[in-house]
Amino acid sequence: MKYIIAIVWSIFLSVQAFCADDKGPLMHFVEKSYDFGTIKEENGPVSHEFEFKNTGDSPLVIISASASCGCTRPEYPIEPIRPGKSGKIKVTYNPAGRPGEFDRSIKLRTNVKGKRFVLKISGVTIPKEEKE
Numbered sequence: 001m002k003y004i005i006a007i008v009w010s011i012f013l014s015v016q017a018f019c020a021d022d023k024g025p026l027m028h029f030v031e032k033s034y035d036f037g038t039i040k041e042e043n044g045p046v047s048h049e050f051e052f053k054n055t056g057d058s059p060l061v062i063i064s065a066s067a068s069c070g071c072t073r074p075e076y077p078i079e080p081i082r083p084g085k086s087g088k089i090k091v092t093y094n095p096a097g098r099p100g101e102f103d104r105s106i107k108l109r110t111n112v113k114g115k116r117f118v119l120k121i122s123g124v125t126i127p128k129e130e131k132e
Helices: 004-020
Strands: 027-029 033-040 046-054 064-069 072-075 086-093 101-109 117-126
Touching: 027 117, 033 046, 046 117, 064 072, 064 086, 072 101, 086 101, 086 117
Parallel strands: 033 117
Antiparallel strands: 027 046, 046 086, 064 101, 072 086, 101 117
């Protein structure tokens, strides 16, 4: 009898664990890449905001955002993003001294399990004209 109770209890716990919908925080972006097109070096830095929403069932925390180059600066919300709420990550690119094509990435560390997020920016910088 104890053996049957142990089997029934094991099945019950397995089914309960399988049916639990503990998805945690989820991050959904409107877009993950942005092309600035052609920009002029003399006009200075350009920025773009990547919008996202927490589609999960617990608060989303962005731990860090790091760019592939010192010419790119990400800004992200420090406060946790509650379920159903949105946020923005602002990425600023400084074209000074960087003529030609550019392609940069921003890696995000979050509390979303098993998922890594990478944002990308690209474009072409027209160099300043040399004054004689």
